[in-house]
Amino acid sequence: MSDFGTSMPSDDGAAHDVRVEVPRSRDAEFTAFVRDSGVYLHRTAYLLCGDPHRAEELVQSTFERVYRTWAKVKPGTQRAYARRILVNLRIDGWRHGRRESFPGDDKIPVAPASDHAGHVMLRDELVRGLSQLPVNQRRVVVLRHLLDLPEAEVARELGISIGTVKAANSRGLARLRDLLVEGAEAIEPVAFDEQAVLDRSRAALRRRRATQAVGAACLVLLLALGVVTRGPVPLPVVGPVVLPGGQLIAPLFDESPTDGLGPDLGPAGNTPVACPDELPEPTPARAPESGEEISVLYNPVVVDAADARPLTCYDVDIEAVTPGFLDDAGLPVTANGEPLPEPRGISDTGKIWHFDSAELFDDSDETDDAHIQTSTWAGDGSGSSTSLTSDEGSRTFPVGLAVTGDRVIWSEYAAAGLSPHMSFLRTLTLSGETLSGVMDPLTSTQERLWLLATTEDSALWTSGATDDDTRLFATTLDGDGTPMELAAGVTALGADDDEAIAAVPTPGADGTSTTAFSLFADLTGGVPSSALLFEIEHDSSAEVTQVAVSDDVIAWTVVPVGGGSGALYVFDRVGDGDSVVRLPDGVVDDLRASGSLVSWTSTDTSAQNPADVSYLYRATASASGYDGPDLARFPGGSVTASLAGDRTAWLENAGTRQWLVEGAVVPAPARG
Structure with missing residues (x-):
């Protein structure tokens, strides 16, 4: 709001100030936002990419996207909304596998800022060391310590689990002690011209609208052409014929079109669960080797996670698949814009508790509340929520x-x-x-x-x-x-x-x-x-990072703090079916136990592009139907999964496309 004042006489002759508030225009509000947040966003972009020119490009692209929906962004959330867009733009760049140089803290082209991130001062050596960290560790350290974001918010912005954030943060800080180097070339401080940013954002919006108009016109033309050419079209003397192009247009009008938004991995787009003619052979198990750590377990068998077989229809009956995608703010949502639930909130009643995370950064003006809510097992859209x-x-x-x-x-x-x-x-x-x-x-x-x-x-x-x-x-x-x-x-x-x-x-x-x-x-x-x-x-150098308990088993993981191979130990409380699962490098998150079933998600945080791998473990013979345990891997390239009662759910992440799959675990007697 802007205001001006004047003095007007009253009935008693005395002058009184009258102040009139005039709402600022959209462009005036936006330029004020550019002025107040440009330094903050450039600081973030610069530390994430290490190049001042690319940082300016990232910030300009961020401003252009924010300008598109400026009228809908809630007051007080503009900076968080812009930061989310900037981080997602940078993540898209990381996915191309390009490695960049990184500056020292003394060369950061930013004057002291008044926001909270400006008070997070990193030593020169610390920032120089960031250049040599793997990308996943670098982005966690930057968001966690430079921007002072809580771990949960870092996890949400990067689309990874809190456990992965903790591990990447721990590894990153530990490695920085050994990766300190000197030297970086100075660069000139950067300043943003609010009017120039506004002009470029306006131009980008006009180009976008023009592109959308052309696309809409082409679509209308294509549909009209399809109606005409799909055929057959009756012609005098010749009779009914299919005009040229009809065979190409016809598939667009078929009852089962392809997804069109990503690779066609199956009927719903997600990686399908295999259904072989016969029950698969169990995962290989062996006796412990001489000197191999078995903790307090008695005569356990050992299973290697690398030998896990694919999950099949003999393991899970799928009951619902909910497709989703990343919205403009990088949040996973369903087709109708509702937040896509995370599996870790699953209950044994079939409900999935989750936070209405889209409310934290959405473009809607309808409510200022954030909620915790439930989704239904059948995915019919009904549920309950509270603020x-x-x-x-x-x-x-x-x-x-x-x-x-x-x-x-x-x-x-x-x-x-x-x-x-x-x-x-x-x-x-x-x-x-x-x-x-x-x-x-x-x-x-x-x-x-x-x-x-x-x-x-x-x-x-x-x-x-x-x-x-x-x-x-x-x-x-x-x-x-x-x-x-x-x-x-x-x-x-x-x-x-x-x-x-x-x-x-x-x-x-x-x-x-x-x-x-x-x-x-x-x-x-x-x-x-x-x-x-x-x-x-x-x-x-290792610690117990996860523990889960049920009436039948106690399960726990021991993982090196600085990274390396760990192990999952399962103690059979009702029989003699103790077992050990050897885990690859990485961290374990969301360990669950239900009866003799165990599930967890592993993430190799040392990888350039870490992916989540989830497992369903039938830890005892009573749960597997075999003579020993059986380990299955949930389908998909990057999957987080969870378990409660006889219910399971997993979220497959394929970049911009995501699928929430819900099902029931097949009991051992029904597997044959």
């Missing part, structure tokens, strides 16, 4: 969630700039299509919330200033309990309906550490029941 917490008039940012049965708990982080910077833990129960829960948060704290787990009656979480210095708490889901401190230094946390397990490491001598697994039960009684299940010894 996230409002803290000092600003929306909170969703960070993580955990689901057990019909219960969900999730954490929220206050908007940037608020003081104190609060975190909240909330819960809901879904009964049919009705949501019920406690209005007030289960806990509010100025510390960050890290690990989450829930039983049917209690919520558990770790909190602390960093994920290396946390304490484990629990409280009842009815909101009447007082948080109880259970342990400190927890690295992994898992729960099922009535019990929870936490992994707590203790450094040892001679390069070894000991991790204790404690079981907690009766968390609603005021004095929780706790017991030490077992302790494991492992190399001090």
